[in-house]
Amino acid sequence: MGALESLFRKLLSVMPYQARERLELGLEDALATGDPAMVYHRLSELDTNYYGGDLRPPDVEEYYKSYPGKPRIPLPPPVKASGVDALEAITRRRSRRSYVSPIGLRELGSILYYAVGVTGRAWWGGPKRTYPSAGALQPVEAYVSASHVEGLGPGLYHYHPPTHSLETLKKGNYSRTLERIALDQEHVGEAPAVVILTAVYARTASKYGYRSYRYIHWDTGFAGENIYLAAEALGLATVAVGAFYDRQLCRLLDIDCTWEIPMLLFPIGRRP
Numbered sequence: 619m620g621a622l623e624s625l626f627r628k629l630l631s632v633m634p635y636q637a638r639e640r641l642e643l644g645l646e647d648a649l650a651t652g653d654p655a656m657v658y659h660r661l662s663e664l665d666t667n668y669y670g671g672d673l674r675p676p677d678v679e680e681y682y683k684s685y686p687g688k689p690r691i692p693l694p695p696p697v698k699a700s701g702v703d704a705l706e707a708i709t710r711r712r713s714r715r716s717y718v719s720p721i722g723l724r725e726l727g728s729i730l731y732y733a734v735g736v737t738g739r740a741w742w743g744g745p746k747r748t749y750p751s752a753g754a755l756q757p758v759e760a761y762v763s764a765s766h767v768e769g770l771g772p773g774l775y776h777y778h779p780p781t782h783s784l785e786t787l788k789k790g791n792y793s794r795t796l797e798r799i800a801l802d803q804e805h806v807g808e809a810p811a812v813v814i815l816t817a818v819y820a821r822t823a824s825k826y827g828y829r830s831y832r833y834i835h836w837d838t839g840f841a842g843e844n845i846y847l848a849a850e851a852l853g854l855a856t857v858a859v860g861a862f863y864d865r866q867l868c869r870l871l872d873i874d875c876t877w878e879i880p881m882l883l884f885p886i887g888r889r890p
């Protein structure tokens with residue numbers, strides 16, 4: 619038996635019976651369409667007889683990642699009103715790929731806060747955030763690569779929502795590294811800051827089994843639209859960037875690309 623067949627048999631042995639039926643259906647559809655993504659698509663559909671398979675992710679008890687050993691930089695309070703109302707921001711929103719440096723720390727902090735910030739408490743004590751989230755599990759994490767931000771040294775940071783602060787992961791200017799990771803998209807390298815959204819898949823997978831991989835994309839989409847709309851309201855420029863070399867980005871962020879997955883980059887700058 620070849621290595622692939624052996625792996626496949628092992629996979630079957632850890633899948634619940636009904637999920638094996640779904641796998642068969644998915645493989646048939648993958649063959650019919652030529653698209654292997656159909657396998658996952660069928661495995662993660664729900665119907666009255668099928669509630670998805672089980673996953674055994676590592677325990678993730680917290681709603682946010684934190685880096686206790688890393689120096690924390692408090693962010694200024696977010697801008698509370700900009701004069702652009704929500705409906706206007708929605709209709710004016712555009713992907714903007716030219717950036718003027720620098721941006722202010724308050725502008726950057728406002729983008730992070732409106733993207734994934736804590737805005738309240740749920741009845742069970744967990745946080746509520748600016749973005750809706752399947753099961754309120756809130757998998758989205760935000761990192762920042764800063765190169766020209768007033769009052770912030772060049773470096774790679776993690777946003778810590780409960781304290782509205784940045785945790786310093788690495789010092790140095792990573793703009794050109796990110797540009798290369800984003801398939802040489804120049805606008806990524808030229809931005810004074812790039813917000814990187816990841817999803818802690820393990821958080822969502824602790825509840826939703828095979829469907830979780832869908833949910834983390836929906837959750838991140840909402841947080842990403844928050845970035846677009848906050849940038850619009852603040853007169854800043856941004857674009858969602860989904861083309862990047864996953865493994866290289868994971869190495870830069872020091873994440874595993876399995877239980878935490880990179881989702882989108884958002885270069886941020888002032889408008890020309």
Ligand SMILES: Cc1cc2nc3c(=O)[nH]c(=O)nc-3n(C[C@H](O)[C@H](O)[C@H](O)COP(=O)(O)O)c2cc1C
Pocket residue numbers: 711712713714715803857858859860861862
């Ligand atoms: C999931 C996703 C991935 C995207 N990836 C890129 C990208 O890698 N580079 C880029 O310049 N724009 C990217 N975009 C932006 C789209 O090109 C843009 O939204 C589209 O052209 C429509 O323009 P609008 O946003 O101004 O309405 C992406 C958008 C989405 C939603």
